[in-house]
Amino acid sequence: EDQVTQSPEALRLQEGESSSLNCSYTVSGLRGLFWYRQDPGKGPEFLFTLYSAGEEKEKERLKATLTKKESFLHITAPKPEDSATYLCAVQRGGGATNKLIFGTGTLLAVQP
């Protein structure tokens, strides 16, 4: 069965304190792994797509990496405005569907 597990569930950082969020997955034929950011009461906002092991993507203070079993979202020198829930989702290959399987997310709080 396809599964996406994110850890930790919640993370509190001081401004400037770098850290990483983890997304472990089991899926039949990974088509893509997606990272989204979600603010309270809002819809998820797309951050990155990763397709193959070894791939890395960067955007401002965020860097996403992918291995065959997990993905990491590295946050370098975070600011309070980075506080949000970060969702990981995987898309399974082998079918004409764009169904995403979401993890439960990591709630990040960055304190000034």
Next chain:
Amino acid sequence: DTEVTQTPKHLVMGMTNKKSLKCEQHMGHRAMYWYKQKAKKPPELMFVYSYEKLSINESVPSRFSPECPNSSLLNLHLHALQPEDSALYLCASSQDRSATNEKLFFGSGTQLSVL
């Protein structure tokens, strides 16, 4: 314009009411989605429309009825809901549901409370 617009933002309804949620996008996307998200849970897929035809129904109860009048609009008609249906309802769109690298653009959602 890279927005998905959802109305209303908040909705309170009784179990005997009939209401509709609306979603609009003008990005030329041909796939549109309804997701349901309970508090502190990930979004769960409900329906997918591809080229204005329903292509996926994730065994959603019939009290939820989707409609896609044209390529830019998506509605979700609600009737005889239960309190456990209270959630954030998210609409999303993508260029084409079968393409690779198919990122979804989400709206801000409708926060629904069923009394």
